[in-house]
Amino acid sequence: KQEVTQIPAALSVPEGENLVLNCSFTDSAIYNLQWFRQDPGKGLTSLLLIQSSQREQTSGRLNASLDKSSGRSTLYIAASQPGDSATYLCAVRGSGNTGFQKLVFGTGTRLLVSP
């Protein structure tokens, strides 16, 4: 059974810092991995999607990497801003006959960026 862990659970940084959020998963047979942000009381906004054959994806100040063999992904946020404050969720879609039907989510990292 796939399990997804995100460390740290919470992170507080001053504005301008570069930071890394971590995601680990127990079963390396994945189809893709997706990073989301969730603002309080709001839905999930997709940030980056990495297919299993890819090593990284970039969008603006965000860079996500994937190391399937070690079961790890990182989300790198450059030059953090107060508007980046949110909960960041990592989700894995499995491969094979029984894994692709759902995303398995971590419990998230709550990020606070102070001005």
Place this chain on the structure above:
Amino acid sequence: EAQVTQNPRYLITVTGKKLTVTCSQNMNHEYMSWYRQDPGLGLRQIYYSMNVEVTDKGDVPEGYKVSRKEKRNFPLILESPSPNQTSLYFCASSSWGQGFTEAFFGQGTRLTVV
């Protein structure tokens, strides 16, 4: 604009009163799914649908029903809601015809059952 729309956004109801949460997507996605989010438990899948008239149970299907009569709509039905179904619900959609693509989520429905 590509989007998944859920209604209502907030709902307070009483135990046993049937309700439906609607979900609609405008991206012609084959795949749709419902999740619930609870503190400490994260998001868990309730039901999913690979295409019209094709639905199946997720990890926590008890107390819920779904239907997929049209490609764009995937309503979640609670026939007899109970307090343990108080939660934040999300609908999601993806394309999967050429392999699974990015999942899009709705804004969520916060349901309280008293």
